[in-house]
Amino acid sequence: MSRTDRLKEEIGWLKVVFAVCVAMDASLIAWLAQNYATAHPLMAIVGSVIALVFTIIIGYVNHRAYRRIKELEDT
Helix, strand or coil, X not given: CCHHHHHHHHHHHXXXXXXXXXXXXXXXXXXXXXXXXXXXXXHHHHHHHHHHHHHHHHHHHHHHHXXXXXXXXXX
16 A cells, blocks of 8 residues: 555544544533533533543544645645
8 A cells, every 4th residue: 555545544534533523522512502501510520521522632633634634745
């Protein structure tokens, strides 16, 4: 497998991971917005922390994908 093909495959996988993380983050934030008044405080705190973690993961995956795209342009 050539370097170009490997980079394309990695970018494809990063797109999948990115999409899943965005969907999970959006769903969790929507749940928090709908249930903040009735949810147990511990659940709301844990949900907020997990949403923050997903947001950080989204940023990391995005940064990594752009780095791979730049590598692909350089080859």
